[in-house]
Amino acid sequence: MTHKHVPVLIVGGGLSGLTSALFLARHNVDYLLIEKHAGTAMHPKAGGITFRTMEVFRQLGLEAAIRTASEPLDNIRGRIAVETIKSIDLEELEKVESSQPAIDQKIKENIKKVSPSKPASCNQMELEPILLQAAEQGKGHIHYNTELIEYQQDDSGVTATIMDRETGTKELIRSDYLVAADGAKSTIRQHTKIPTTGRGVIGGHYINIYFRADLSHFLKGSQFGWIQILNPEVFGAFITVNNRDEWVYHVAYNPSQGERPEDFSEERCCEIIKKAIGVSNLDIVIFSILPWAAVEQTATCFQDNRVFLIGDAAHLMPPTGGFGSNTGIQDAHNLAWKLAAVIHKQAHPRLLQTYHDERHYAVEVTTKCASDLLFSAINKGVSTLNNMDHLAVTVGYKYSSTAIIEEDSATTHRMDQLELNGRPGTRAPHMWLKYQDKCISTLDLIGENFVLFTREDNSLWHTAARKVSSHLGVPINVYDIGSQGDCVECEDSWEELYDVTSQGAVLIRPDGFVAWRTKEGESNPHLILKQVMTSILW
CATH class of the missing domain: 3.50.50.60 (FAD/NAD(P)-binding domain)
Known part of the structure; x- marks a missing residue:
């Protein structure tokens, strides 16, 4: 060897x-x-x-x-539930579909406030x-x-x-x-x-059938992302793959009744799909068949x-x-x-x-939310969805470890609403800046090295970062944010968004999470930054 x-x-x-x-x-x-x-x-x-x-x-x-x-x-959006694809009422479908853009727009606006990405x-x-x-x-x-x-x-x-x-x-x-x-x-x-740990299979067993079939005749341009099929013989869901002619169909099976993944041959899968669509003479090409379970x-x-x-x-x-x-x-x-x-x-x-x-x-936070969503969908168990915000689960959790310098605070981090305010352990807040003649997000300055955000004209922090970086051999990028700094605020106020004063500073890790924050500033920036970096890394 x-x-x-x-x-x-x-x-x-x-x-x-x-x-x-x-x-x-x-x-x-x-x-x-x-x-x-x-x-x-x-x-x-x-x-x-x-x-x-x-x-x-x-x-x-x-x-x-x-x-x-x-x-x-x-443009794929929303869910509908029907007996078969053939039984879809196109007029009713259009009514349901017309209400979706308003829901989508509200979600987009909420995301736009906290992220440069969609x-x-x-x-x-x-x-x-x-x-x-x-x-x-x-x-x-x-x-x-x-x-x-x-x-x-x-x-x-x-x-x-x-x-x-x-x-x-x-x-x-x-x-x-x-x-x-x-x-x-x-x-x-x-x-x-x-x-x-965990409850194992909590949402049933399914066969995922990836196939090609032209369903345009039945859908007439509708673009639902999830079509639940209520036919008890082939209970499952269609999900589009390319918004043209490729789909997956998730059909439930029951191991406790002796059903096995091996029983789902291509021939049987074709018959399942035809029943779910509601026709018997459709050309279907099966690409692959995979078993899975909601675990x-x-x-x-x-x-x-x-x-x-x-x-x-x-x-x-x-x-x-x-x-x-x-x-x-x-x-x-x-x-x-x-x-x-x-x-x-x-x-x-x-x-x-x-x-x-x-x-x-x-x-743990994310799994709880996913399970609650499942239980809510199938009306099983106790759901506590009202206690957890979807956006907060996506980006609003707070890390606690020796790589985070916690603040003395009596307030508990919340997960029932999104809180991104520069608190150590949370993802650094997004805001738009003008930097080197380009409009960028604060998040675009993060990713390779540690980053120190401070207000313009706080030269002591530049000096401190340079000395600490040299001493520890760890690069620290420093950016001044303000009306005339390296980074010019476009809309939001950096001090308000990151909850600091004009003398404050925020240290952000390469993964975009706030490692430490001083709201009021420090009398000896070099000493405090050295202590902070040493505590995090050593």
């Missing part, structure tokens, strides 16, 4: 794994990503991208490409190639058709045996860290023996020494709300800058413990 060393070995080439690769490369960390399948996803899963995840992709310069890929589904509809089959192409242009190595055979870790690293599935050739990889992005049936999580499951710990669980390997949640893949992508975002800081010897390895501390809480 050949031997190779790489700082990070990523196992799994799905959305979480590819995002890990992209952010590690951005932080100048070499990696090897292996994926057991021969290429990117061949089935259109995980179609909804939240505006927070689009902010993450914006940092990578991929927002425009993803937006273009999502254009066919830009949600997108781009399924995994379309998104993975975009991420892969970007990854192939940067640092690191990606091997498909390659699987992890075994691994062992010690005090100084991880030794893994990987195998090319086509040739059978094995290779020994020595890495400093291993990122487990190997999905819901993660063999790495099983190897760590980390237990999971609630979370690993009790996302770290096992030098091994980190991300995405579905760490947590599973019902698809209601569309949080699943978005949560995994944000896991990768949170972990990457911390791995980079430790690998570049800019931080103590204990910084890596904050990955679990921060993301496990965010996952």
Whole structure:
């Protein structure tokens, strides 16, 4: 066997794994990503991208490409429930559809207040190639058709045996860290023996049928994203893939009655689709058939020494709300800058413990919301939807860890409404600025290094950041915000939005979360900033 060393070995080439690769490369960390399948996803899963995840992709310069890929589904909206597709009342459909734009507009306006990005509809089959192409242009190595055979870790690293599935050739990889992005049936999580909590299957079992069929005759241009079929023989839902002729149909099945995924042949799936549509003479082409279940499951710990669980390997949640893949992508975002800081010897390895501390809480909040949405939809159990705001779940959770310098405050962070006001542990507020003759968001200044926002003419903070950066070997970018600073306010007041005075300052981490804030300013900026950075990193 050949031997190779790489700082990070990523196992799994799905959305979480590819995002890990992209952010590690951005932080100048070499990696090897292996994926057991021969290429990117061949089935259109995980179609909804939240505006927070689009902010993450914006940092990578991929927002425009993803937006273009999502254009066919830009106008897809709303849900309807019918007996069959054929039974749709087009006049009634038009009435229902006409009420949707007002609802959409209100959501868009709420998002526009807090983010430079908008949600997108781009399924995994379309998104993975975009991420892969970007990854192939940067640092690191990606091997498909390659699987992890075994691994062992010690005090100084991880030794893994990987195998090319086509040739059978094995290779020994020595890495400093291993990122487990190997999905819901993660063999790495099983190897760590980390237990999971959660109620398991809570929303039933389904067969996901990806197929081609022309349904335009029945829909007459209607663009509903979800068409519930109430026919008890084939109870399920149609979801469009390309807004033309490609669809997935989710049909329920019951294992307790002896039904198995293997029972759903292409022939049977064609008959199911025909019954759901309400016709018997339609041309249907089946592309793929996958079983799935609405599951609630979370690993009790996302770290096992030098091994980190991300995405579905760490947590599973019902698809209601569309949080699943978005949560995994944000896991990768949170972990990457911390791995980079430790690998570049800019931080103590204990910084890596904050990955679990921060993301496990965010996952708990998100899973609860997804489950509540599911229970509300199927009228099962007790739903507490009124206690949790959807926007707050998307971007408004608050991290608590040693990588956050908490403020002495008697107020509890709320999740029943979105609060982004510069409080440490929350995502830095978005506002529009004029910077170098361009209109940008505050979030566009964040992503690679630590960032210090302050008011114009606060030169002491520039000096402090320069000295601390030199002392710790950690870059800190400083931006003055005001009517005449580096960054000129376009509309909002920076002081009001970030809840600081003209002498205040806000330190933001590479992942866009506020690490520390001083509202009134400090008598010795150099000393306090040195203490803050040292506390976070060391």
